[in-house]
Amino acid sequence: MKVLICGAGIAGLTLAWHLERSGWEVELVERAPAFRDGGYLIDFYGPGYEVAELMGLKPRLLEARYPVTELSYVDGGGRRTSHLTMPPDFSAKVVSVLRGDLARAIQDGVRSPVLYGASVEEVRQAGDGVAVRLTDGTERHVDLLVGADGAHSRVRGLVFGDEGRFLRHLGHHVAAYTMYDEVLSERAGRRYEMLTVPGTMAGAYALREGRIALLFLRREPDPAVPADPRAALLSHYGDLGWILPEALPHCPEPPRLYYDQVTQVHLDEWSRGRVVLLGDACHAVSLFAGHGASLAMAGAWILAGELAAGGDVAAALTRYQNRLQPTVTEVQRFGRRFVHWMAPSSQWRVAARDLMLRLAKLPGGGRLFLGALITEGSDLIRPARPVGRAERG
Ligand SMILES: Cc1cc2nc3c(=O)[nH]c(=O)nc-3n(C[C@H](O)[C@H](O)[C@H](O)COP(=O)(O)OP(=O)(O)OC[C@H]3O[C@@H](n4cnc5c(N)ncnc54)[C@H](O)[C@@H]3O)c2cc1C
Known part of the structure; x- marks a missing residue:
């Protein structure tokens, strides 16, 4: 067969x-x-x-x-x-x-x-x-x-x-990428750290060899993915503090940046x-x-x-x-x-x-x-x- x-x-x-x-x-x-x-x-x-x-x-x-x-x-x-x-x-x-x-x-x-x-x-x-x-x-x-x-x-x-x-759109957009930065990776450590402000969450976890995995979640009633997902990520998360001002400039373009509706x-x-x-x-x-x-x-x-x-x-x-x-x-x-x-x-x-x-x-x-x-x-x-x-x- x-x-x-x-x-x-x-x-x-x-x-x-x-x-x-x-x-x-x-x-x-x-x-x-x-x-x-x-x-x-x-x-x-x-x-x-x-x-x-x-x-x-x-x-x-x-x-x-x-x-x-x-x-x-x-x-x-x-x-x-x-x-x-x-x-x-x-x-x-x-x-x-x-x-x-x-x-x-x-x-x-x-x-x-x-x-x-x-x-x-x-x-x-x-x-x-x-x-x-x-x-x-x-x-x-x-x-x-x-x-x-x-x-x-x-x-x-x-x-x-x-x-x-x-x-069935669950009212959120999700994005994720991995990047290399030994200093940030060291700071994130082997705990899953998350920053939340109402309707928005960003998470980070240190991977091996100086890499770091980032996850982003945001309330968004419109299921349509933005034309420029990287720019959208920078505009929504750029001012939230924590490690984000240093991590976001490393954000790749899709498909290395995963971005979708949830x-x-x-x-x-x-x-x-x-x-x-x-x-x-x-x-x-x-x-x-x-x-x-x-x-x-x-x-x-x-x-x-x-x-x-x-x-x-x-x-x-x-x-x-x-x-x-x-x-x-x-x-x-x-x-x-x-x-x-x-x-x-x-x-x-x-x-x-x-x-x-x-x-x-x-x-x-x-x-x-x-x-x-x-x-x-x-x-x-x-x-x-x-x-x-x-x-x-
Ligand atoms: C941020 C995030 C976190 C998650 N966390 C977890 C978790 O903690 N635990 C868990 O169990 N699951 C988790 N999931 C869900 C999990 O990743 C998916 O459910 C799982 O990958 C589904 O596997 P799949 O093979 O069905 O689909 P996919 O992983 O989407 O694979 C589909 C494949 O088909 C290919 N493809 C797409 N379109 C076409 C096309 N037109 N022609 C040919 N090929 C095509 C894609 O490139 C891909 O290789 C998470 C998902 C996300 C987005």
């Missing part, structure tokens, strides 16, 4: 990893001109982490991880206003890694070809197959086309309709004929929910397992959606509730958040607070299927 996967991100690569081990002929097509490195720091846990363990990736992720020992809120002068020390079992459940390091760990186990700098141009379904024309003019005839191309999926646009029908994706059907969506393309939960990468990997595992079981492809695609969707719905609901805590919209919400952090410092409170953010790995991942790493030739 042949599959074309559009998007070589966390979801697409994980699916390729599993399907090629089940004997599928896999090809990936990726819009970026080369492998996408770096990105932003993600907290990786839950069912996707279980999948990574089953793929034998745990040692690699533990090596690449960044130990976040504390969350601190600072004011414009850099003074700490509140903080939360991570409980000892936090690091047993959560691995903080750069998105690119997680993707690289998966990609290193993928043998299938990736066509970079290209995308899907046209999709024609006929019977048990799909004819796909790519942007380089070439054609593919495959048994299955997978849209693993993120929240603004091109495959979804071509097969399911305009994205306006599926995106959105969820809601779709009733995840597949149509021999086209199926995976990861953020069909169920983005938003950074407020935190589980996006984890669910992308869990979804790939489930989809590969259902396809590897053989039999009717359409039935496998339905089982994949039925198994994953209840968890997605729950996580999306959690994400919408969490909006007000990450970038509190008013001074009283900032105060309430600080009070919550103080309560979290009481014995057992940290676990309670963090427990709200981290759902345990569920019974989503049943190690019975698909094939594990031991089966690779």
Whole structure:
């Protein structure tokens, strides 16, 4: 069986990893001109982490991880206003890694070809197959086309309709980049520092080798991304103090600067004929929910397992959606509730958040607070299927 996967991100690569081990002929097509490195720091846990363990990736992720020992809120002068020390079992459940390091760990186990700098141009379904024309003019005839191309999926646009029908804007814009500055990196240290003024949040974390990861979140009712995201970032954050006056001049242009609306994706059907969506393309939960990468990997595992079981492809695609969707719905609901805590919209919400952090410092409170953010790995991942790493030739 042949599959074309559009998007070589966390979801697409994980699916390729599993399907090629089940004997599928896999090809990936990726819009970026080369492998996408770096990105932003993600907290990786839950069912996707279980999948990574089953793929034998745990040692690699533990090596690449960044130990976040504390969350601190600072004011414009850099003074700490509140903080939360991570409980000892936090690091047993959560691995903080750069998105690119997680993707690289998966990609290193993928043998299938990736066509970079290209995308899907046209999709024609006929019977048990799909004819796909790519942007380089070439054609593919495959048994299955997978849209693993993120929240603004091109495959979804071509097969399911305009994205306006599926995106749910959560009223914020997000931006992130990594940069090199040994002095700032030293100052940020191994705690996640955040500055909040009502409706705006900026966060920083020191990476290895003098680098630093920055995250920006701002209330913005208009989902449209500004024409010049770098200029918008400088104008909204340039006067807030802390390390920002020194860090913002390093801000790169997109795509090294990640900038987007904060959105969820809601779709009733995840597949149509021999086209199926995976990861953020069909169920983005938003950074407020935190589980996006984890669910992308869990979804790939489930989809590969259902396809590897053989039999009717359409039935496998339905089982994949039925198994994953209840968890997605729950996580999306959690994400919408969490909006007000990450970038509190008013001074009283900032105060309430600080009070919550103080309560979290009481014995057992940290676990309670963090427990709200981290759902345990569920019974989503049943190690019975698909094939594990031991089966690779
Ligand atoms: C700032 C931020 C913080 C986050 N923090 C966390 C966290 O702490 N924990 C967590 O689990 N998740 C987190 N997430 C969410 C997580 O990053 C995503 O849910 C996850 O990356 C989804 O994986 P994906 O492969 O479905 O999509 P993506 O990672 O978006 O990958 C899609 C791939 O498709 C490619 N592509 C796009 N369009 C096309 C096209 N037209 N043709 C071909 N290729 C295309 C892209 O270049 C990309 O390689 C965060 C997200 C953001 C933005």
